[in-house]
Amino acid sequence: MTTKKTADDLGASEVQAKFDEANAKGYFGECPDETPLENYTLAGVVKGLPTPETER
Numbered sequence: 001m002t003t004k005k006t007a008d009d010l011g012a013s014e015v016q017a018k019f020d021e022a023n024a025k026g027y028f029g030e031c032p033d034e035t036p037l038e039n040y041t042l043a044g045v046v047k048g049l050p051t052p053e054t055e056r
Contacts, residue, residue, distance in 0.1 A: 035052060
């Protein structure tokens with residue numbers, strides 16, 4: 001008798017955790033933007049908060 005394995009039984013959650021960790025470190029081509037989201041809002045722009053686009 002065979003039982004159907006769930007995704008978690010196959011280690012999908014462990015693989016996803018490793019992928020998320022590598023992605024957060026920028027290993028997949030783009031460095032993560034560490035700019036606070038507030039800087040991109042209208043209030044942030046009016047306050048003159050910096051963003052990578054405005055710092056060029």
